[in-house]
Amino acid sequence: MKHIISLLMENEAGALSRVAGLFSARAYNIESLTVAPTEDATLSRMTIVTSGSEEVIEQIIKQLNKLIDVVKVLDLNDGRFIERELMLVKVKATGTLREEMKRMCDIFRGRIIDVADSSYTIELTGAGSKLDAFLEALDKTVILETVRTGASGIGRGDRILKV
Amino acid sequence: MEDRTTQITGAEILIRCLQEENVKFVFGYPGGAVLNIYDAIFSQTHFKHVLVRHEQAAVHAADAYSRATGEVGVALVTSGPGATNAVTGIATAYMDSIPLVVISGQVPTPAIGMDAFQEVDMVGVTRPCVKHNFLIKDINDVAMTIKKAFYIASTGRPGPVVVDIPKDITAQFAKFSYPKTVEMRSYNPILKGHTGQIKKAVNLILNAKRPMLYTGGGVVLGDAADQLVKLTRKLGYPITNTLMGLGGYPGTDPQHLGMLGMHGTYEANMAMQDCDVLIAIGARFDDRVIGNTEHFFRKDRTIIHVDVDPSSISKRVKVDIPIVGHVQSVLAEMNELLEADTKKPDTAALTAWWKQIEAWREKKCLTYDLSTDIIKPQFVVEKLWEVTGGDAFVTSDVGQHQMWAAQYYKFDKPRRWINSGGLGTMGVGLPYAMGVQLAHPEAQVACITGEASIQMCIQELSTCKQFHLPVKVITLNNRYMGMVRQWQEFFYGNRYSESYMDALPDFVKLAEAYGHVGMRIEKPSDVEPALKEAFSPKLKERLVFMDFLTDQKENVFPMVPNGKGLSEMILSEEL
Ligand SMILES: Cc1ncc(C[n+]2csc(CCOP(=O)(O)OP(=O)(O)O)c2C)c(N)n1
Numbered sequence: 001m002k003h004i005i006s007l008l009m010e011n012e013a014g015a016l017s018r019v020a021g022l023f024s025a026r027a028y029n030i031e032s033l034t035v036a037p038t039e040d041a042t043l044s045r046m047t048i049v050t051s052g053s054e055e056v057i058e059q060i061i062k063q064l065n066k067l068i069d070v071v072k073v074l075d076l077n078d079g080r081f082i083e084r085e086l087m088l089v090k091v092k093a094t095g096t097l098r099e100e101m102k103r104m105c106d107i108f109r110g111r112i113i114d115v116a117d118s119s120y121t122i123e124l125t126g127a128g129s130k131l132d133a134f135l136e137a138l139d140k141t142v143i144l145e146t147v148r149t150g151a152s153g154i155g156r157g158d159r160i161l162k163v
Numbered sequence: 164m165e166d167r168t169t170q171i172t173g174a175e176i177l178i179r180c181l182q183e184e185n186v187k188f189v190f191g192y193p194g195g196a197v198l199n200i201y202d203a204i205f206s207q208t209h210f211k212h213v214l215v216r217h218e219q220a221a222v223h224a225a226d227a228y229s230r231a232t233g234e235v236g237v238a239l240v241t242s243g244p245g246a247t248n249a250v251t252g253i254a255t256a257y258m259d260s261i262p263l264v265v266i267s268g269q270v271p272t273p274a275i276g277m278d279a280f281q282e283v284d285m286v287g288v289t290r291p292c293v294k295h296n297f298l299i300k301d302i303n304d305v306a307m308t309i310k311k312a313f314y315i316a317s318t319g320r321p322g323p324v325v326v327d328i329p330k331d332i333t334a335q336f337a338k339f340s341y342p343k344t345v346e347m348r349s350y351n352p353i354l355k356g357h358t359g360q361i362k363k364a365v366n367l368i369l370n371a372k373r374p375m376l377y378t379g380g381g382v383v384l385g386d387a388a389d390q391l392v393k394l395t396r397k398l399g400y401p402i403t404n405t406l407m408g409l410g411g412y413p414g415t416d417p418q419h420l421g422m423l424g425m426h427g428t429y430e431a432n433m434a435m436q437d438c439d440v441l442i443a444i445g446a447r448f449d450d451r452v453i454g455n456t457e458h459f460f461r462k463d464r465t466i467i468h469v470d471v472d473p474s475s476i477s478k479r480v481k482v483d484i485p486i487v488g489h490v491q492s493v494l495a496e497m498n499e500l501l502e503a504d505t506k507k508p509d510t511a512a513l514t515a516w517w518k519q520i521e522a523w524r525e526k527k528c529l530t531y532d533l534s535t536d537i538i539k540p541q542f543v544v545e546k547l548w549e550v551t552g553g554d555a556f557v558t559s560d561v562g563q564h565q566m567w568a569a570q571y572y573k574f575d576k577p578r579r580w581i582n583s584g585g586l587g588t589m590g591v592g593l594p595y596a597m598g599v600q601l602a603h604p605e606a607q608v609a610c611i612t613g614e615a616s617i618q619m620c621i622q623e624l625s626t627c628k629q630f631h632l633p634v635k636v637i638t639l640n641n642r643y644m645g646m647v648r649q650w651q652e653f654f655y656g657n658r659y660s661e662s663y664m665d666a667l668p669d670f671v672k673l674a675e676a677y678g679h680v681g682m683r684i685e686k687p688s689d690v691e692p693a694l695k696e697a698f699s700p701k702l703k704e705r706l707v708f709m710d711f712l713t714d715q716k717e718n719v720f721p722m723v724p725n726g727k728g729l730s731e732m733i734l735s736e737e738l
Contacts, residue, residue, distance in 0.1 A: 009349070010349055013298070014286060014290075014298075017287070017290065018290060021290050021291060025291050055477070055481075058477065059474065059478060062473050062474035063474050065473070065474075066472070066473075066474050068294070068295040068315060068347070068349060068350050069349055070349055071348055071349040163348060
């Protein structure tokens with residue numbers, strides 16, 4: 001099953017490679033990994049999307065906790081959470097496609113953020129599954145380029161990951 | 164210019180840190196990137212620097228020093244090749260959870276990333292085989308980093324920590340002050356076990372019909388042998404040790420069923436498989452210990468697992484009662500609870516269980532054919548045990564000789580059996596013996612090795628000469644990489660591909676060339692007299708290299724073939 005794991009780690013050089021190295025050394029799946037500093041400059045927050053059996057996820061959490069630089073780990077799937085990802089898609093926009101692309105973008109509540117003679121760049125945010133759905137709804141031949149940030153996640157309500 | 168009167172160099176700061184940590188030995192080898200540090204070593208007297216002949220041996224020796232004493236071992240190597248030579252030693256210590264601080268020199272900070280002479284990304288190279296590592300980028304971080312390194316290495320589940328120090332940092336000046344304490348919000352090892360879980364465990368233990376204690380290196384490393392002995396004796400339950408756990412419970416005690424695992428005893432493996440309550444303490448259900456996990460699984464068996472490392476619990480085998488905590492503290496708490504409990508173990512059930520175990524014991528699985536014309540390797544180990552009164556520190560290399568050492572030398576005390584269990588590193592034996600002998604100058608130290616393994620770090624005979632280390636090297640010379648040959652005999656149709664040891668040196672002459680005493684022993688009747696001579700007062704100050712020509716085709720039994728279940732052992736007579 002897919003899990004979203006959030007963690008806070010010391011903002012030290014090499015911290016990211018410790019996490020990435022752990023996943024490859026122990027052959028854990030990694031779908032996406034995002035990392036950025038937090039409001040506390042000494043901490044980075046990382047979101048990892050991974051999948052595996054309950055036993056594997058349990059090991060992943062334990063192994064992450066074992067890394068010396070890791071301050072806190074939270075499996076977002078243990079409670080209610082919100083997942084968001086940003087995607088930029090460049091699509092063909094010529095002839096009738098110009099109208100059709102605009103309509104598709106509206107349906108998925110995206111925004112056209114760049115307009116060129118023969119292409120649009122669409123910005124879309126949402127859960128990973130929504131972004132997947134958008135890509136599936138488009139004809140493969142109209143997609144010129146895509147770039148996704150990987151998921152970020154946060155607990156709902158009072159569920160807070162903080163030091 | 165800043166006032167330098169109160170300032171010292173980074174190299175001097177490092178030395179002062181080691182003094183503050185009460186380091187007695189630093190095992191090392193100099194080179195360009197650590198010249199400032201060696202210059203600071205030149206004028207200090209607090210610790211002894213032991214110059215090895217290869218950096219791998221420096222780390223092994225520091226590792227053995229730690230295994231024999233419980234202190235943190237320290238090694239010092241230069242950048243590039245010095246650092247990479249140390250990696251095998253670091254990985255060996257990592258797999259067996261040995262606390263080490265390995266200091267490596269690095270090229271000067273401005274040269275990092277420029278493919279400078281002798282540059283290697285040591286932090287990157289060692290990341291997967293250290294508990295943690297640091298690259299020091301500021302002279303003002305030296306003291307705190309060393310403090311953290313010792314703290315991280317020695318607490319929680321211990322392990323090696325690498326500190327990489329660029330050359331320019333060791334030349335800069337700063338004030339020295341050593342932090343008294345260290346606090347890390349990201350690192351808080353758990354000490355005390357959960358009392359509720361411990362109570363549950365004790366209750367289950369007392370209700371067991373077929374109990375079994377299975378203990379590993381955690382008991383030895385956690386200095387919990389006394390508590391374990393108390394618990395085991397009080398309960399009257401059978402106990403087995405892993406390869407790493409030997410000595411955690413007296414090997415000569417009748418409650419001890421011997422080692423378990425791939426080359427464990429029949430009774431230990433059968434009891435492990437058939438028990439109804441398994442009490443695992445400081446052990447990690449390694450593949451060499453329990454064999455095939457599916458075969459190992461039993462619905463009617465409850466497992467209690469005590470370990471300091473949460474990630475060791477339910478990694479290979481799902482357990483019912485996990486207890487995360489320092490084994491010594493958890494066992495002490497268990498002992499207190501047992502003391503207070505009015506309930507006693509079920510004697511009738513226990514008697515029946517012991518009857519079953521005695522029946523397994525009757526197989527006498529460690530019997531071997533004695534011979535009058537060819538030396539059996541097991542016989543050498545048995546005689547060594549007798550001659551040393553069972554009280555030697557024994558190191559070993561990796562192979563058949565290691566298994567025979569573990570099977571036939573009955574260790575009664577912890578920290579006496581020093582070997583590479585997790586990584587299985589050939590070449591550790593001699594440097595391990597050096598570390599042990601330095602830690603215990605008066606003790607009898609034997610290195611049981613094979614003619615292949617010993618050649619992997621044989622250059623250390625020179626170090627032994629320089630530092631007057633009277634180690635006794637017991638080479639079980641079967642002219643084969645015996646363990647490889649055994650697998651080829653069993654599983655590869657006797658095709659002994661590249662496992663013979665041709666062109667062996669004359670070990671007697673070799674030992675003599677290094678300034679030691681050499682002996683070749685070819686007849687069974689000479690085994691005991693030779694050992695007695697080697698351990699006699701006459702040779703007390705000398706390293707004796709004993710080359711025992713042993714049976715070439717002897718195999719290690721019992722054996723659980725790779726991928727098979729624990730109770731699917733091959734016993735010698737079945738062949
Ligand atoms: C560094 C290293 N290389 C290879 C091996 C694989 N290996 C395990 S045992 C063994 C043979 C050891 O031979 P020897 O030292 O003569 O001991 P014996 O088995 O004959 O007692 C080998 C090659 C290893 N464990 N370590």
